[in-house]
Amino acid sequence: MATEVNTNSSCSAPLLQTPQIALWQVHPRDNVAVALHQLEAGFVLPADFTASPVALPAVLPAEVPAGHKLALTPLKAGDSVIKYGYAIGVLTQDVPAGGHIHSHNLKTGLDGELAYQYHGLSRDNGSYPSDLPTEFMGYPRANGEAGTRNELWILNTVGCVNQAASRIAKAAQLYVDNQQLANIDGVFAYTHPFGCSQLGDDLAHTRSVLAGLAQNPNAGAVLIIGLGCENNQLATLLMGLEHLDPARIRAFNAQQVTDEDEEGLKAAIELLQLMAGDQRQPCPISKLSFGMKCGGSDGFSGLTANPLVGQIADLAASAGAKVILTETPEMFGAEQVLMARARTAEVFSDIVSLVNEFKQYFIANNQPVYENPSPGNKAGGLTTLEEKSLGAIQKGGSAVVEQVIGYGERAKVPGLTLLQGPGNDAVSSTALTAAGATILLFTTGRGTPLGFPVPTVKISSNSALAVRKPTWIDFDAGAMLQDGVAVEAFAKDFFRYLVAVASGERTRNEIYLNKEIAIWKNGVTL
Numbered sequence: 001m002a003t004e005v006n007t008n009s010s011c012s013a014p015l016l017q018t019p020q021i022a023l024w025q026v027h028p029r030d031n032v033a034v035a036l037h038q039l040e041a042g043f044v045l046p047a048d049f050t051a052s053p054v055a056l057p058a059v060l061p062a063e064v065p066a067g068h069k070l071a072l073t074p075l076k077a078g079d080s081v082i083k084y085g086y087a088i089g090v091l092t093q094d095v096p097a098g099g100h101i102h103s104h105n106l107k108t109g110l111d112g113e114l115a116y117q118y119h120g121l122s123r124d125n126g127s128y129p130s131d132l133p134t135e136f137m138g139y140p141r142a143n144g145e146a147g148t149r150n151e152l153w154i155l156n157t158v159g160c161v162n163q164a165a166s167r168i169a170k171a172a173q174l175y176v177d178n179q180q181l182a183n184i185d186g187v188f189a190y191t192h193p194f195g196c197s198q199l200g201d202d203l204a205h206t207r208s209v210l211a212g213l214a215q216n217p218n219a220g221a222v223l224i225i226g227l228g229c230e231n232n233q234l235a236t237l238l239m240g241l242e243h244l245d246p247a248r249i250r251a252f253n254a255q256q257v258t259d260e261d262e263e264g265l266k267a268a269i270e271l272l273q274l275m276a277g278d279q280r281q282p283c284p285i286s287k288l289s290f291g292m293k294c295g296g297s298d299g300f301s302g303l304t305a306n307p308l309v310g311q312i313a314d315l316a317a318s319a320g321a322k323v324i325l326t327e328t329p330e331m332f333g334a335e336q337v338l339m340a341r342a343r344t345a346e347v348f349s350d351i352v353s354l355v356n357e358f359k360q361y362f363i364a365n366n367q368p369v370y371e372n373p374s375p376g377n378k379a380g381g382l383t384t385l386e387e388k389s390l391g392a393i394q395k396g397g398s399a400v401v402e403q404v405i406g407y408g409e410r411a412k413v414p415g416l417t418l419l420q421g422p423g424n425d426a427v428s429s430t431a432l433t434a435a436g437a438t439i440l441l442f443t444t445g446r447g448t449p450l451g452f453p454v455p456t457v458k459i460s461s462n463s464a465l466a467v468r469k470p471t472w473i474d475f476d477a478g479a480m481l482q483d484g485v486a487v488e489a490f491a492k493d494f495f496r497y498l499v500a501v502a503s504g505e506r507t508r509n510e511i512y513l514n515k516e517i518a519i520w521k522n523g524v525t526l
Contacts, residue, residue, distance in 0.1 A: 029082055030072070031073055031081065031082045032070060032071055032081055032083055032101055035065065035070060038063070038064070039060055044059055059098070062099065064100045066299070068100060068299055069383070070100055070101065073097050074095070075091055075095045077092060078091065079091050084390040086337075086390055087386065088333075089109050089383060089384040090109045091106055101383070110332060110385060116335075121340075121343060125314065125400055128320075132492060134284065136148070136285060138283040138288075138438075142245040142248075145289075146283040147216075148288070149186075151186045151218060151453075152184070152186075152219070152221050153189075153223075154168055154190070156191055157234050157237055158194070159195060160195075160254075161260070162191040164254060169187050169189035172268035172272065173186065175269055175272065182276060183275070183277075183280070187268065191517075194232070194521065195232035196230045197231060198231050198524075198525065199523060200523055205407055205408050206232055208240070208408025209408045209430065209431065210519075212409070212410055214244055216434070216437075216453065218454050220271075221249065222249050223251070225251070225253075225254060225260065225264060226253040227253060227254050243410070248274065250267035280503065284319075285316070285499070286414065288316065289321065289323075290312065290316050291429070292309055292313060293395070293440055294392055294395060294443040295450070296377075296380075296444045296445060296447055296448050297373075297445050298379075299380050300478065301382075301392075301461040302387075302394060305443035306391055306395050306443050308480065308487075310397035312494065314399055317397070317400070322414055323416045324419050324437055325396040325418055326418070328358040328418075328423075329358060329385075329423045330389050331354075331355060331389055332358075332389055333390065335351065335355045338351055338393060341398070341400050343400050343415075351404055354420055373388045395441070395443065396416055397416075400416060401416050405418070406419075406420045410436045419431060422520060425442075425450055427519070430453075439455050440452060440454055442458050443477070447469045448472065449509075449512070453515055455501050456509040457498065457507050458508060460477060465478070475497065
């Protein structure tokens with residue numbers, strides 16, 4: 001029977017593994033551990049699991065599923081349950097040592113808005129390791145940014161021309177194939193149902209997300225198709241494309257041409273011929289922009305995949321690259337951890353506004369602020385929003401928060417940016433792409449085939465998912481739980497893989513053409 005050390009962080013506690021059982025105590029202050037395998041009722045626990053404050057009985061009183069929590073000491077109703085070193089909720093009944101802790105006996109401790117105070121910042125992002133790549137092979141853009149792909153993106157101002165956009169993309173891709181045009185990674189139409197009968201902020205959101213997508217560095221050129229009579233007027237959208245090379249854009253309204261398919265294909269071919277001259281060139285790692293996302297999380301997400309992505313965030317920030325973290329509701333209950341890392345008092349204030357304004361969004365729509373986690377999350381072992389959030393924000397690592405941006409805005413500075421957005425996988429991943437992310441790191445414990453306009457690296461929190469869904473998963477973070485794995489070296493290997501993806505290695509979402517967008521609809525429709 002061997003005890004090994006979880007090297008996920010300097011304050012991590014022991015991991016005990018035997019052929020029958022594996023328990024992970026994330027932080028020494030925790031009064032719970034996570035079952036890495038299903039533990040049956042009546043199982044005799046080993047006597048040498050000594051991680052403080054363990055006071056386990058010899059026998060489990062009830063089954064504990066994989067990914068779920070068990071008490072490390074007898075706890076009373078009203079006690080706080082501690083995981084990740086922080087409270088994740090309050091017990092509603094007494095729990096014996098070894099007892100299963102989940103939705104039946106644990107409730108959230110969160111309620112409405114909170115008061116926050118800034119205490120200053122006294123650290124930085126550290127130095128970039130000398131044994132990691134300093135460059136990737138990317139596509140330099142006229143505005144100084146660099147893409148990880150060179151694709152023609154076809155966007156539409158309104159859902160009325162969705163089918164025309166799709167037909168043009170298909171014909172343009174056929175042209176690329178027939179002409180054997182080099183250095184073009186694909187032609188894609190990213191359609192949506194909005195743009196008509198929208199008002200105010202709702203219309204502004206649609207317009208800003210489309211503008212952000214058009215200016216993503218992975219789009220070597222953009223064709224935008226309007227109808228002509230929609231609220232989301234093409235001329236207004238074009239005025240917001242200040243970061244896009246004018247030579248790399250074509251646009252028209254379908255109502256103003258005889259044959260929109262013919263007009264669109266002609267414009268697409270012009271752009272493709274320009275793009276054919278683009279070539280991958282060495283670009284500094286600082287030109288990368290990572291979007292961090294989790295979806296279908298389970299009890300292992302906060303132990304493996306999210307901390308792994310957090311290490312990538314730290315490496316990227318130390319190299320001067322951009323790191324973007326969103327899903328505002330999944331910061332609730334963990335927001336003070338992020339606030340403590342604000343670069344300035346102004347950034348701290350922006351984080352407070354980000355969190356409280358999103359809570360008001362729930363309240364204004366007569367919805368409970370802390371309804372999360374989802375049924376799938378709960379089945380995987382997550383009980384309260386505090387628990388889910390403390391695991392989710394690990395995707396941002398320990399990097400300093402440099403700025404906060406609104407939904408549809410672009411990240412402007414190196415380091416960690418917090419982006420306003422909901423937790424919905426498709427909406428938040430699209431927002432990350434519109435914010436300028438050129439590669440997405442998407443962690444998952446339950447699995448999803450979803451993919452987005454930029455390479456979407458799917459990272460499984462457990463090895464069983466990676467084995468079961470090889471057409472979905474690109475990287476198995478569950479391997480971190482194997483004996484003898486050095487987590488720092490594991491993260492560096494993952495970073496090298498990401499550099500290969502940035503340089504052209506295709507992800508599963510690209511191979512299987514799982515590429516789409518979703519826009520946040522949160523207003524009135526006429």
